[in-house]
Amino acid sequence: MDINTELKDLLHRRKLKATSSRLELLSLMKQSERAVSYSEIQQVLSDADRVTIYRTLNALSDHGIIHKAQVDGNDTYYAMCDTTCDDHHHHHDHVHFHCTKCGQVTCVTTPKPLNIRLAGHEIESYEVLAKGLCKLCA
Numbered sequence: 721m722d723i724n725t726e727l728k729d730l731l732h733r734r735k736l737k738a739t740s741s742r743l744e745l746l747s748l749m750k751q752s753e754r755a756v757s758y759s760e761i762q763q764v765l766s767d768a769d770r771v772t773i774y775r776t777l778n779a780l781s782d783h784g785i786i787h788k789a790q791v792d793g794n795d796t797y798y799a800m801c802d803t804t805c806d807d808h809h810h811h812h813d814h815v816h817f818h819c820t821k822c823g824q825v826t827c828v829t830t831p832k833p834l835n836i837r838l839a840g841h842e843i844e845s846y847e848v849l850a851k852g853l854c855k856l857c858a
């Protein structure tokens with residue numbers, strides 16, 4: 721199956737129309753091993769205006785296909801979700817790693833599931849951000 725067919729399939733399974741901006745955005749994200757920043761998205765989707773990009777990101781995120789990986793200063797990073805996310809909720813058991821040298825953001829799975837508990841609080845989701853040097857920069 722080529723990447724476009726695969727992505728169309730994914731959108732249809734989540735009851736989303738396979739518009740060209742959604743397909744373009746997803747193929748960019750799928751082919752990237754790291755999170756993609758909003759400014760990169762703007763460059764790739766050069767035909768789309770701000771509103772279209774905003775709506776595209778929101779629709780994909782509402783349907784459990786992508787997630788916000790990090791907000792760093794002026795930029796926001798997005799990454800593909802794994803199969804544990806669906807229309808109703810995101811379930812991420814990974815850490816977002818921000819390299820302080822090259823600035824790249826990646827989703828990193830921990831060897832053991834994270835198990836964060838806070839006495840008296842009912843946790844629905846959490847985000848973990850780690851900073852340091854990535855494999856390439858270390």
Ligand SMILES: [Zn+2]
Nearest residue numbers: 787801805810
């Ligand atoms: Zn997700």
Ligand SMILES: [Zn+2]
Nearest residue numbers: 819822854857
């Ligand atoms: Zn790095």
Ligand SMILES: [Zn+2]
Nearest residue numbers: 789799816827
């Ligand atoms: Zn992530």
